Amino acid sequence: MYNLNNDNMVLVIDHPLITHKLTQIRKKDTGTNEFRQIVNEIGGLMVYEITRDLELEDVDIETPVAPMKTKQLAGEKLVVCPILRAGLGMVDGILQMMPSARVGHIGLYRDEETLKPVEYFAKFPNKLEGRLVIIVDPMLATGGSAIAAIDLVKKRGVKNIKFVCLVAAPEGVTALRIAHPDVPVYIAALDEKLNNKGYIVPGLGDCGDRIFGTK
Numbered sequence: 001m002y003n004l005n006n007d008n009m010v011l012v013i014d015h016p017l018i019t020h021k022l023t024q025i026r027k028k029d030t031g032t033n034e035f036r037q038i039v040n041e042i043g044g045l046m047v048y049e050i051t052r053d054l055e056l057e058d059v060d061i062e063t064p065v066a067p068m069k070t071k072q073l074a075g076e077k078l079v080v081c082p083i084l085r086a087g088l089g090m091v092d093g094i095l096q097m098m099p100s101a102r103v104g105h106i107g108l109y110r111d112e113e114t115l116k117p118v119e120y121f122a123k124f125p126n127k128l129e130g131r132l133v134i135i136v137d138p139m140l141a142t143g144g145s146a147i148a149a150i151d152l153v154k155k156r157g158v159k160n161i162k163f164v165c166l167v168a169a170p171e172g173v174t175a176l177r178i179a180h181p182d183v184p185v186y187i188a189a190l191d192e193k194l195n196n197k198g199y200i201v202p203g204l205g206d207c208g209d210r211i212f213g214t215k
């Protein structure tokens with residue numbers, strides 16, 4: 001039986017800055033402009049943990065004072081893949097920390113009746129195999145969208161995938177871990193539950209609508 005409390009592939013990044021910023025966007029009166037800015041900021045802050053295990057290689061350089069042996073990032077450029085629409089809200093913040101990352105796009109929306117994900121777009125950089133692909137979506141509710149997005153990326157031969165979200169429901173994390181046990185999950189806050197409409201409680205509402213001002 002899967003036990004979320006005993007899973008070292010799920011990291012809740014409960015840093016005080018992240019918790020504070022999340023509180024701001026959880027408030028129902030926070031407007032679109034501030035909401036959008038803070039989603040990006042949290043995305044950027046999460047990068048430090050998400051990239052903690054990136055590989056480094058030795059390099060010889062010269063500082064203005066002396067030659068030195070130091071290290072730089074090794075391997076292929078990594079790929080950030082937002083799940084549209086809401087995932088787009090985190091991309092700029094992440095790219096500020098990793099400007100040379102490539103970007104893929106995964107278009108999925110959740111059918112309001114069935115809560116099942118519906119795919120409408122997928123575009124990835126060439127030569128995806130061999131790269132680290134970081135899939136980002138602020139909300140992990142039932143887990144259907146995250147599972148479908150990871151399926152899409154795995155079909156293209158990718159072995160090294162991470163999933164990043166701001167707010168998750170335990171139901172979604174459990175479903176995702178069972179479907180893709182090889183994919184580490186990074187979360188800013190693990191909330192209480194889903195309501196009967198599939199919304200995260202207490203959550204922050206409809207993240208896509210709040211980022212893009214569509215409601």
Ligand code: PRP
Nearest residue numbers: 085086109110140141142143144145208
């Ligand atoms: C939201 C969210 C996730 C999905 C999470 O997107 O951004 O993609 O719901 O729910 P799940 O875990 O139950 O699949 P939505 O379908 O509302 O699309 P949007 O971002 O285009 O508004």
Ligand code: URA
Nearest residue numbers: 141199200205206207
């Ligand atoms: N999608 C959202 O934007 N919010 C939720 O609470 C659940 C799914």
